[in-house]
Structure formats: structure tokens, C-alpha cells
Amino acid sequence: MTLYGVGLGPGESDLVTVRGKRVLEDADVVYSPGRLSKSVVTDHIPERRIGDLDFPMTRDPEELRTAWRDAASEVAPRARDGDAAFVTLGDPNVYSTFGHLRRTLDAFHPEVDVETVPGVSAVSAFTTALGVEVDAGAGLALREASQGKSPTGPDRMVLFKVTDAPATHEGLVDDGYDVTYGRRLFMEQGDTTVTSDPEEIAERDYYTLAYAERAGLQKDRPTAFEDARGDEVAGDD
Known part of the structure; x- marks a missing residue:
């Protein structure tokens, strides 16, 4: 069986x-x-x-x-x-x-x-709760950040097990990242928190994640409006 x-x-x-x-x-x-x-x-x-x-x-x-x-x-x-x-x-x-x-x-x-x-992963829950769009072709790295670790390198990261948010935050910001934290997202147990202030979640909680993105990261996201304008201009030519 x-x-x-x-x-x-x-x-x-x-x-x-x-x-x-x-x-x-x-x-x-x-x-x-x-x-x-x-x-x-x-x-x-x-x-x-x-x-x-x-x-x-x-x-x-x-x-x-x-x-x-x-x-x-x-x-x-x-x-x-x-x-x-x-x-x-x-x-x-x-x-x-x-x-x-x-x-x-x-x-x-x-x-x-x-x-x-398979189940809905914490990554999916996190991007949904924060309204983060992972574009086609965009890189997204998964890292563990327990005990105040601050992994760096990729432009976009989801960090698991952020048990010391202030220490992790300091290292990420020093390396040029904007960071948002989510605690107990889509969980029935405990209070859900989404914040950019690590002091709000300074208390250790295993079910805390972070989304770190390079400050000033350029995003080329075409919209229907932009596409329509492009077609209109092409027609005028």
C-alpha cells in the first residue's frame, strides 16, 4: 500500500x-x-x-x-x-x-x-497576501533566514523562518534591499501581520517570512493601455 x-x-x-x-x-x-x-x-x-x-x-x-x-x-x-x-x-x-x-x-x-x-506553499500564500507579482522570466530565490541570518545576492528573495526580524532586516537593508514581512499568513492559528517594520515582529515566531527586493529594481511590465497606444502610433505611421 x-x-x-x-x-x-x-x-x-x-x-x-x-x-x-x-x-x-x-x-x-x-x-x-x-x-x-x-x-x-x-x-x-x-x-x-x-x-x-x-x-x-x-x-x-x-x-x-x-x-x-x-x-x-x-x-x-x-x-x-x-x-x-x-x-x-x-x-x-x-x-x-x-x-x-x-x-x-x-x-x-x-x-x-x-x-x-502537493499543497499551497508558503511562497504562494506570501505573494498573494503582499500582492507581489512574480513576472514571467523573473528570478525568485528561496532562502532560510533563521537566527538573524541575512542571505543576499539575488534581486528577489522569499526568506523562510525569519526568527530574528530586526537582525535579518539590518543585514538586508545594508546590502540594498527593500523588505516586507509576513507572519502567519492564511493561518487560522495566531494573528496575521504584514509589515515593513521589523520591530513589529521582533518576537520570535517560526511562521514568519520576508520578501526582499533590490531597491530601485527596474520592472518592464507592459500593460494593455501601453500596447494599445503602441498599436495606435504604429497605425498613424
């Missing part, structure tokens, strides 16, 4: 895809790695069908490897004998805990079939 990695989207239960909802309803057991993802899942299936997996909040590599092996050992028998799901906020393949589980299953339980059901 199969383990499904299901993306729940940014956190509002009605942003789960139709396919994701169907997999959740059909799975024998649905594993949730945390309380926020669990709160979304319980809007779609009874809590008694949800299995909890314990992942420590640590950067110790050996402790993390042990936790993922334990999780794989719990999930593998259920996925061999039936269908199981592992849920994650956002998309399972974008800055997600699901990748660790999938790789561990591949290494220790290769007999388990794994499929991914």
Missing part, C-alpha cells in the same frame, strides 16, 4: 486541495508532526484517526536521525498493510519535515511506496 505526504497549505483548512482532502478521508491513519497541522486535519477527519509523531526541537544531528528512524518504524507497518498519510503545512517538498521521513523510509523501509500530494 502507500504512504501519502499531504500538503495542507498555509494553515486555513479550506485551502487544503480536493485531492488532499480525499486522501485524508480515505487513509487508515493520518500522522501529524505538530499541533498546528493537527488543528487543520481535525477539520476534515475525526481526531481518533490521527497519529502523533514526536520530533524534538533540536539541531543535534544524531538526535534528529534517531527521531526520524523511530518515526519511520512507526509509519512503515501501517503503510505496508494499508494507506497512511503524513501531513505538513505548505507543500511536502518545500522546506518541509516530510523530506526527512521520505529519505529515512527509502533507506530503512524501501518496500514502502510513497506518493506526494
Whole structure:
């Protein structure tokens, strides 16, 4: 049978895809790695069908490897004998805990079939909330900015895990970026915040993103009005 990695989207239960909802309803057991993802899942299936997996909040590599092996050992028998799901906020393949589980299953339980059901990613939620248009042909880099990091280089970046916004902001501004922050966007849990002032979100929160764009970046965006004027002028010639 199969383990499904299901993306729940940014956190509002009605942003789960139709396919994701169907997999959740059909799975024998649905594993949730945390309380926020669990709160979304319980809007779609009874809590008694949800299995909890314990992942420590640590950067110790050996402790993390042990936790993922334990999780794989719990999930593998259920996925061999039936269908199981592992849920994650956002998309399972974008800055997600699901990748660790999938790789561990591949290494220790290769007999388990794994499929991914994509979800609305934090990037999509972020650009929508801020009204940021990523034009065709425009580059957009994804970076992690935990613990005050300020990655630089690309003209446009979406930064995940901005846990120290003032420190990150200082580095980005010094390198010539305009920055906007979004916290808990399209999430039912907590207050949504969109701001250009890092002091408003100085308190640590894992679910904070930033959009950084080079100040003065030139954008060539043709409009219907401009196209019409161009046709009119060409006709006069």
C-alpha cells in the first residue's frame, strides 16, 4: 500500500486541495508532526484517526536521525498493510519535515511506496497576501533566514523562518534591499501581520517570512493601455 505526504497549505483548512482532502478521508491513519497541522486535519477527519509523531526541537544531528528512524518504524507497518498519510503545512517538498521521513523510509523501509500530494506553499500564500507579482522570466530565490541570518545576492528573495526580524532586516537593508514581512499568513492559528517594520515582529515566531527586493529594481511590465497606444502610433505611421 502507500504512504501519502499531504500538503495542507498555509494553515486555513479550506485551502487544503480536493485531492488532499480525499486522501485524508480515505487513509487508515493520518500522522501529524505538530499541533498546528493537527488543528487543520481535525477539520476534515475525526481526531481518533490521527497519529502523533514526536520530533524534538533540536539541531543535534544524531538526535534528529534517531527521531526520524523511530518515526519511520512507526509509519512503515501501517503503510505496508494499508494507506497512511503524513501531513505538513505548505507543500511536502518545500522546506518541509516530510523530506526527512521520505529519505529515512527509502533507506530503512524501501518496500514502502510513497506518493506526494502537493499543497499551497508558503511562497504562494506570501505573494498573494503582499500582492507581489512574480513576472514571467523573473528570478525568485528561496532562502532560510533563521537566527538573524541575512542571505543576499539575488534581486528577489522569499526568506523562510525569519526568527530574528530586526537582525535579518539590518543585514538586508545594508546590502540594498527593500523588505516586507509576513507572519502567519492564511493561518487560522495566531494573528496575521504584514509589515515593513521589523520591530513589529521582533518576537520570535517560526511562521514568519520576508520578501526582499533590490531597491530601485527596474520592472518592464507592459500593460494593455501601453500596447494599445503602441498599436495606435504604429497605425498613424
